Amino acid sequence: MRAINFSAGPCTLPLDVLEEAQDELVDYRGRGMSLLEMSHRSPEYEAVHNEALDLSREIFGAPDEFAILFLQGGASLQFGMVPLNLLGPGQQAGYLASGAWGTKALEDAGHHGKAYAAWDGADSGYTTMPGPEDIEIRDNTRYLHVTSNETIHGTRLSEWPNEARLVADMSSDYMSRAIPWDRFDLVYGGAQKNLGPAGLTIVFVRHSVLEETNRDLASYLRYDIHAAKNSLYNTPPVFAIYMTGKTLKWIQRQGGLAAIEKAAQARSDLIYDVIDGSDGYYRGPVQPGSRSHMNVVFRLPSEEDEARFLGEAVARNMLNLRGHRSVGGLRASLYNAMPMEGVEALASFMSTFR
């Protein structure tokens, strides 16, 4: 029996995608070998690669002004590559210290250029995201780095700032919401939540930005080289790209980004409604305007209640509802591939349990 898997990532994938991959794993479409055994210069792999690139653009609605890069190393490597490539002499970068991820991005950037907190959520315990009026941009700011969704704290940047060129880490709500591309210089994220298995990072970067990036870096660290080589500068993470391509096709079959965005809102609304209608039994620590559509965090009256809740959920085949070890409590991650029936089962259980 298939589990209802609320893991925060890696996480649930569409069953169709897994079954297709299983069918093709040993012998790829009658070629006498697995796709995993083919050169990344083979026509078979190049078709997979280019289709995944094209679907990424189409589904996310990225204009032609953006190059799309398939990289490795997760968002974490981007924490280094962004300032290494973008920050020139005399420039600095603002960061939203909006939670665990935004803060890490800020710390890492400081090793490769001047970076400052344009807003800090520590005082609120990271239970809210800033509005544009809360963000302080300093002189010579090259970019403002935002984390669109903080996975651990369950917060979401609902309003995109417009006071500086934006760089966004969208790892935990990638391709689940439309974005105003004209404000962005670069968007990145790991694929392992909304788009596929671990091992692939997708970067959208504006072509005009690539003309001015730092060239005094090892080749792998240079965005311009990956763009010029169509993300085949070196051996790409073949399987993760192949699976992401299949997931993107699945998203297309669901109706594309607009349908996915609507479904994400419906899923999270269902759980927030149970929380809000529970007379305080369930408590959502996040301010209403900053609630994540991907990671719904909530507390019960006591840690004992939480432990009992988790145990009974497992007995009902609902897995991985424990909150991140750094914050405790409960967290239901409702990524793109989470079926509505899974969310309904959780909502129903929450009402019964209370």
Add this chain to the structure above:
Amino acid sequence: MRAINFSAGPCTLPLDVLEEAQDELVDYRGRGMSLLEMSHRSPEYEAVHNEALDLSREIFGAPDEFAILFLQGGASLQFGMVPLNLLGPGQQAGYLASGAWGTKALEDAGHHGKAYAAWDGADSGYTTMPGPEDIEIRDNTRYLHVTSNETIHGTRLSEWPNEARLVADMSSDYMSRAIPWDRFDLVYGGAQKNLGPAGLTIVFVRHSVLEETNRDLASYLRYDIHAAKNSLYNTPPVFAIYMTGKTLKWIQRQGGLAAIEKAAQARSDLIYDVIDGSDGYYRGPVQPGSRSHMNVVFRLPSEEDEARFLGEAVARNMLNLRGHRSVGGLRASLYNAMPMEGVEALASFMSTFR
């Protein structure tokens, strides 16, 4: 029918490994989900992760003085990370410019420190590797970087230098030969030739070296952080690690490193014997003492003959024998998972064709 796949990488994998992965892909051992859908902090994944780390140490015979890191970004990212981590002020690094890969490593290192060619194979057209007496080490050399096997040129470093601490890129003969660990500070390589699918880089680094590495880097670029976090600093490339673990177990079943090394020698000897016994019809450009056990490159009397050879090989189900586009000719890559029957089929065809 399964092809005989001489691809230079990604390349042939053990059929057992592919079939096991296929069986487990949709539902991992009755857990109701794929391993791809599990958190990298789950007990199931942690068992896979730690088993692959342990097998890497056991099979390659790495002493406890070495940490083992599972990273992403291929050898190419290591071309940057090695000098970023190891080169201190006033130090420089020697590189063997032994072919396409050694030369790239040298160029990339120059962006992050002082690096020089301790030997250059360009004059010989990269048809030979240096002996220890050919290598010139300058003052304040922190390490000597060697490429143990040049995939494109089909050369192999048969004698390990002992004039400086060694750093080796072993991507294309990884875990196919025993090495004198006492001379090494660091060994790295992509898994996608001898060990698994694309997407995983394995780094062996001496613990004493980690005490002195550069800390002024974004976290992902720091070896010491990956070592301290058991390669779970961020989401690892789950599937590539899982497949590599299975391949390492397969190597263990073959008899371990000694058996694998012997088999590699036997496979390549068979093809070199056909070349040497062909009265000059087949020509191996590589000097005998530098011949690769992994990538056997050879030429025919004319490019027309080579094209005909390739066509007839395909008709016999022998695929991917074309040499790298930068050098032309033919190349048979005979990595760990290539069965002896495949090599015998090629040897027999070469004799018949001639």
